[in-house]
Amino acid sequence: xxxxxxxxxxxxxxxxxxxxxxxxxxxxxxxxxxxxxxxxxxxxxxxxxxxxxxxxxxxxxxxxxxxxxxxxxxxxxxxxxxxxxxxxxxxxxxxxxxxxxxxxxxxxxxxxxxxxxxxxxxxxxxxxxxxxxxxxxxxxxxxxxxxxxxxxxxxxxxxxxxxxxxxxxxxxxxxxxxxxxxxxxxxxxxxxxxxxxxxxxxxx
Numbered sequence: 790x791x792x793x794x795x796x797x798x799x800x801x802x803x804x805x806x807x808x809x810x811x812x813x814x815x816x817x818x819x820x821x822x823x824x825x826x827x828x829x830x831x832x833x834x835x836x837x838x839x840x841x842x843x844x845x846x847x848x849x850x851x852x853x854x855x856x857x858x859x860x861x862x863x864x865x866x867x868x869x870x871x872x873x874x875x876x877x878x879x880x881x882x883x884x885x886x887x888x889x890x891x892x893x894x895x896x897x898x899x900x901x902x903x904x905x906x907x908x909x910x911x912x913x914x915x916x917x918x919x920x921x922x923x924x925x926x927x928x929x930x931x932x933x934x935x936x937x938x939x940x941x942x943x944x945x946x947x948x949x950x951x952x953x954x955x956x957x958x959x960x961x962x963x964x965x966x967x968x969x970x971x972x973x974x975x976x977x978x979x980x981x982x983x984x985x986x987x988x989x990x991x992x993x
Contacts, residue, residue: 790814790815790816790837790904790907790908791815791816791817791818791834791835791836791837792809792815792816792817792818792836792837792838792839792840792903792907793817793818793819793820793826793829793830793836793838793839793840794806794809794817794818794819794820794840795819795820795821795822795823795825795826795839795840795841795842795845796819796821796840796842796845796869797821797822797842797844797845797846797952798842799821801892802819802821804896805817805899805903806819808896808899808900809900809903812900812904815904815907818834818836821845821846822845822846822847823841823845823846823847823848823853823856823857824847826839826841826857827856827857827860830857830860830862830863831860831861835862835863835864836862836863836865837864837865837907837908838865838866838867838887838903838906838907839857839863839865839866839867840866840867840868840869840890840903840906841853841854841857841866841867841868841869842869842870843868843869843870843872843873843877844870844871844872844873844955844956846955851877851880851881851884854866854868854881854884854886855884858884858885858886865887865906865907865909866885866886866887867886867887867888867889867890867903867906867912868881868886868888868889868890869889869890869891869892870889870890870891870892871891871892871893871946872956873889873891875918878913878918879918882911882913887906887909887910887911887912888902888905888906888911888912888913889912889913890902890903890912890914891914894914898914902914927990927991927992929975929986929987929990929992930992932974932975933971933974933975934967936957936959936967937967937970937971937974939953939957940953940957940964940967940968940971941971941975941983941987941992942987942993943956943957944968944980944983944984944987945983945984945987945988945992945993947984950964950965950968968980968983971983975987
């Protein structure tokens with residue numbers, strides 16, 4: 790069994806590779822963007838599964854899914870994301886993706902999901918696909934706008950301003966402005982402090 794994991798976050802990509810290699814009988818290739826993924830897809834191997842991060846460079850939303858799925862030799866393409874909504878997941882499945890994986894899945898469930906899809910089984914976690922979004926009413930967020938809350942979440946995930954801007958489809962200067970404003974509102978002076986405050990108080 791051979792799978793391709795395409796994600797621009799090194800830590801997540803390396804962790805997934807380690808998990809899959811520990812399973813045995815699974816060969817894993819990796820890419821950090823859609824162009825790298827397509828180059829590998831067009832190479833020597835036919836992958837049992839191509840797993841694409843929804844927000845990595847080159848994806849352009851669901852267009853990247855279609856681009857990968859249309860390559861010769863690819864039969865199964867799945868999407869993973871820490872940001873995408875249920876609507877995005879549903880659209881991906883309608884476009885022919887074999888599955889959708891939220892990055893919030895526990896490691897064991899994530900590995901099992903990848904194996905299921907590589908063997909040809911469709912996968913989308915029922916609780917994710919049926920859950921209604923719950924508002925986050927944490928006291929720390931009361932003074933923040935929705936955008937500032939999204940930016941703060943990005944900071945807690947260790948993302949750069951550039952990555953947050955791409956995820957939220959904003960310009961980098963706009964993100965910088967949101968960062969500066971939320972620093973003032975939650976009384977911190979840098980992104981590390983902001984992330985620590987949010988984590989310590991269990992905001993996300």
